[in-house]
Amino acid sequence: MKPIHRSYRNEDDYWRLRQFLRKVFLLNNRLEHSWHVSRWDYFRWHLFENCRVCNSLEEAVSIWETADGRIAAVLHPINPNEAFIHIHPIFRTPEFEEEVIAHAEESFSNIRPDGSRRMYVPVDENDHFRKDILKRRGYAGIGSLGWEHYRDLDAALPDVPIPPGYIIRSMGGVEEHPARSWASWLAFHSDEPEGNYDGDWSWFQNVQRAPLYRRDLDIVAATEDGQIAAFCTIYYDDATRSAVTNLVGTAAPHWRRGLGKAVVFEGMRRLQKMGCTRAFAKATDPVADALYDSTMPEKYISETWIKDYKR
Amino acid sequence: MKTTMRNYRDENDYWRIRQFLREVMILNGLREFSWSVMRLDYWRGHLIANCQSSDPLEKVTCLWETGDGQIAAVLNPEDRGNAFLQVHPAFKTKELEEEMIATTEEHYAVERDGKKKVAVWTDSQDTLRLDILQARGYVKGKWTESQWRRDLDEPIPEEPVAEGYIIRALGDESELPARSWASWRGFHPDEPDEKYEGWEWYHNIQSCSLYRRDLDIVAVTGAIIAAFATFWFDDVTRTVYIEPVATVPEHQRKGLQKAILSEGLRRVQRLGAVRAFVGGYEPGPNALYASMLSPECDQYEQWVKDF
Numbered sequence: 352m353k354p355i356h357r358s359y360r361n362e363d364d365y366w367r368l369r370q371f372l373r374k375v376f377l378l379n380n381r382l383e384h385s386w387h388v389s390r391w392d393y394f395r396w397h398l399f400e401n402c403r404v405c406n407s408l409e410e411a412v413s414i415w416e417t418a419d420g421r422i423a424a425v426l427h428p429i430n431p432n433e434a435f436i437h438i439h440p441i442f443r444t445p446e447f448e449e450e451v452i453a454h455a456e457e458s459f460s461n462i463r464p465d466g467s468r469r470m471y472v473p474v475d476e477n478d479h480f481r482k483d484i485l486k487r488r489g490y491a492g493i494g495s496l497g498w499e500h501y502r503d504l505d506a507a508l509p510d511v512p513i514p515p516g517y518i519i520r521s522m523g524g525v526e527e528h529p530a531r532s533w534a535s536w537l538a539f540h541s542d543e544p545e546g547n548y549d550g551d552w553s554w555f556q557n558v559q560r561a562p563l564y565r566r567d568l569d570i571v572a573a574t575e576d577g578q579i580a581a582f583c584t585i586y587y588d589d590a591t592r593s594a595v596t597n598l599v600g601t602a603a604p605h606w607r608r609g610l611g612k613a614v615v616f617e618g619m620r621r622l623q624k625m626g627c628t629r630a631f632a633k634a635t636d637p638v639a640d641a642l643y644d645s646t647m648p649e650k651y652i653s654e655t656w657i658k659d660y661k662r
Numbered sequence: 663m664k665t666t667m668r669n670y671r672d673e674n675d676y677w678r679i680r681q682f683l684r685e686v687m688i689l690n691g692l693r694e695f696s697w698s699v700m701r702l703d704y705w706r707g708h709l710i711a712n713c714q715s716s717d718p719l720e721k722v723t724c725l726w727e728t729g730d731g732q733i734a735a736v737l738n739p740e741d742r743g744n745a746f747l748q749v750h751p752a753f754k755t756k757e758l759e760e761e762m763i764a765t766t767e768e769h770y771a772v773e774r775d776g777k778k779k780v781a782v783w784t785d786s787q788d789t790l791r792l793d794i795l796q797a798r799g800y801v802k803g804k805w806t807e808s809q810w811r812r813d814l815d816e817p818i819p820e821e822p823v824a825e826g827y828i829i830r831a832l833g834d835e836s837e838l839p840a841r842s843w844a845s846w847r848g849f850h851p852d853e854p855d856e857k858y859e860g861w862e863w864y865h866n867i868q869s870c871s872l873y874r875r876d877l878d879i880v881a882v883t884g885a886i887i888a889a890f891a892t893f894w895f896d897d898v899t900r901t902v903y904i905e906p907v908a909t910v911p912e913h914q915r916k917g918l919q920k921a922i923l924s925e926g927l928r929r930v931q932r933l934g935a936v937r938a939f940v941g942g943y944e945p946g947p948n949a950l951y952a953s954m955l956s957p958e959c960d961q962y963e964q965w966v967k968d969f
Contacts, residue, residue, distance in 0.1 A: 589871035
C-alpha cells in the first residue's frame with residue numbers, strides 16, 4: 352500500500368505522531384533509529400515554542416500515510432537544512448525512503464544567498480540501507496558526528512560522590528525558574544558575554560508543558576545559596592519504559608567537579624524506581640560524549656551526510 | 663478465538679497488562695468499563711504495597727491469552743473478596759465472562775460468618791455480565807462506584823480559594839509528613855491519633871510510573887496540608903484519574919476541594935488531557951464530583967454471592 356504525502360494539520364497529528372514514534376521505537380528494539388517520543392515533545396515544546404526553529408509545525412512537518420490512515424513516515428527539519436526522518440520499518444523500502452529524502456531536498460527552505468542549497472541528513476553509522484540511498488543521490492561529505500548513548504537499567508547503579516557545597520535534588524517551583532534559566536545560559540552560552548542574556552525565563556514553562564515532564568525527574572545540583580549549578584531534565588515514557596535526558600548542562604563556573612555525572616546518575620536511580628529499563632542521551636560534542644561514556648557507556652555514532660546542489 | 667487462562671508470572675506481565683488496559687480504554691471510547699492503567703498502578707503501588715489490601719499480584723492475578731500471546735482479559739481483586747474483570751471488547755463473550763466469574767468464585771471468595779462470600783464488579787449497563795451474575799445467584803451489593811467524567815475541551819473556570827489557604831503542588835520530601843498526616847486525618851477522622859503509622863508509605867505513591875508531583879495538588883494553610891487530590895495523567899490515552907481526594911475534617915466546607923479540582927483540571931488540560939475521571943461511593947463526594955466534573959457518570963456496581 353503506497354503511503355501518500357500530506358502536511359501536518361493540527362493538534363490531533365501531534366498526538367498521533369507520538370503514538371507512531373512509540374510503535375516504531377518498539378519495533379526497532381528500543382533503539383533510536385527514529386526519534387524517541389520525548390524528542391518529538393522536546394521538538395515541539397522547546398525547539399519550536401522557545402527557539403522557533405520553524406515557523407509552524409503545519410509548514411515544517413510532513414507525514415506519509417496509507418489510505419487507511421496508518422502513518423508510514425514523518426519528515427521535518429530542525430535547522431532549515433537538516434532532515435529528520437522517522438520511518439516505520441515495515442514501510443522501509445529504497446523507493447519510499449528515497450521519496451522522503453527527495454521531498455526534503457525539494458521542499459526545505461535551504462537556499463543560500465548564492466542560490467545553492469545544502470542538505471544534511473542524519474544516518475546511523477551502521478545504517479547502510481540509508482547510506483546507499485544517500486550515495487545514490489549524491490551525498491558526499493560527512494558533517495558533525497553525534498554519539499547516541501544508552502544504558503540498560505537492569506543492574507544497581509554506582510554511588511557517585513557529590514562534591515562538597517552542593518546538593519542534588521528535584522527542580523523547585525516556579526520561583527526557581529529564573530535560577531534554572533540562568534544556569535542554562537551559563538552552561539550553553541559560556542563563550543558569550545553575560546550581557547547577551549535577556550533575563551527571560553518564561554521559556555522553562557514550555558519545557559514543563561511536555562506531556563512527559565515530571566519535576567522529580569528534573570534533577571538539579573544546587574549550591575547552598577540557591578544557585579543552580581547543573582541540571583538534567585529527563586522525560587520518561589512509561590509506555591516504552593525508556594527515558595531521554597533532553598537537557599543536561601553544567602553552568603560554566605561549576606565545571607569539572609563531577610556535577611554532570613551526579614545529576615545523571617541521580618536521574619537514572621529515580622528512573623529505575625519508576626520501572627524504566629533504558630535511558631538515552633545524545634552527545635554532539637566531545638565533552639558531552641565523555642560525560643555519557645561515564646554514565647551511559649553503550650553507544651553508536653550518528654553521522655550527518657551532506658549534499659550540495661542547486662534547484 | 664480460543665483463550666487460555668494462566669497465572670500472572672512476573673514483572674513483564676505487569677507492563678503488558680498496563681498496555682492492555684490502555685488499549686481497552688481507547689477501544690471502549692474512554693470509558694471505565696475496564697480499569698484505567700492508573701488504577702492498576704495505584705492498586706499495586708499503594709493498596710498492596712502500603713495497605714496490603716490483597717496478596718501480591720503474582721498470587722492473585724489471572725490472564726486470558728490467545729494462542730499468539732495477545733491478552734484478552736485480566737482478572738484481579740483490589741481488596742480481598744472483590745473481583746474486577748478487565749476484558750478486551752473484541753473477546754467479550756458469555757463463555758469468557760462465565761469462565762472468569764467461575765474463577766473468581768474458586769479463588770477470590772473469603773470466609774465470613776461460616777459462609778463463603780465473593781463480589782464481582784460490573785458496569786450497570788453490562789447486560790451480558792449482569793445476566794451471568796444473576797443466573798449464578800449474585801445479588802446487588804452495598805457499594806456502587808459513580809464514575810464521574812469530564813471532557814476537557816472547554817476552559818476550566820477558576821474557583822475562589824478560601825482566605826488563609828493556598829493551592830499548589832505538593833512540596834519536596836520535607837512535606838511528606840504533612841501530606842501523610844492530612845491523609846490520616848482525611849480518611850480516618852474517627853480513629854485515635856496513636857494508630858497513625860508514619861509517612862514513609864508516600865514514597866511508594868511517588869514511585870508509581872505516572873506520578874507527577876506537579877499534579878499532586880494540595881491546599882495549604884501555614885505548614886498544614888488541609889486538603890489534597892492526586893491527578894494521574896496517562897499521555898497514551900490522554901485521560902486523567904483523580905485518586906485520592908480528601909479534606910481534613912476541620913478544614914471542610916470551605917470550598918477547598920473545588921479549588922483543588924479546578925487547579926488540577928487546568929494543569930492536566932495544559933498537558934493535553936482530554937478526559938478526567940474520578941470515582942465516588944458516598945453522597946458527599948458524589949455531589950462534589952457532579953458539580954466539578956459533570957452530572958454524567960457510569961455506575962460501577964458490586965454484585966455479591968454467598969455460598
